[in-house]
């Protein structure tokens with residue numbers, strides 16, 4: 001259900017929720033190019049609801065074979081932290 005809401009919101013803004021459910025912003029181009037090679041961008045959106053440890057995630061993906069320069073990795077991490085922050089509002 002949470003995922004449906006995210007997809008609908010982003011789809012409304014972007015026009016297409018299918019291939020790239022990622023909001024616009026600096027670093028998005030690198031993220032799409034590097035991070036959608038092996039799986040859909042939706043994987044990233046789902047992760048945003050759990051944890052914002054994006055630098056760990058990007059590091060793990062580079063170890064799996066994601067091809068990004070150090071500069072690109074920094075851009076991707078900065079983008080993801082801004083674009084896909086944790087969804088929990090801190091309530092109990």
Ligand code: HEC
Pocket residue numbers: 031034035036037038039043044047057058061062064065066067076
């Ligand atoms: C070389 C292929 C490849 C590329 C490129 C890649 N990934 Fe992945 N990713 C995987 C595989 C395989 C899995 C699932 C297996 C696993 O989690 O070990 C996965 C799973 C994930 C997950 C879900 C698992 C979790 O820990 O929650 C996230 C989030 C993720 N990738 C983010 C990214 C990001 C961000 C990028 C761009 C920096 C990226 N991926 C690029 C191969 C890749």
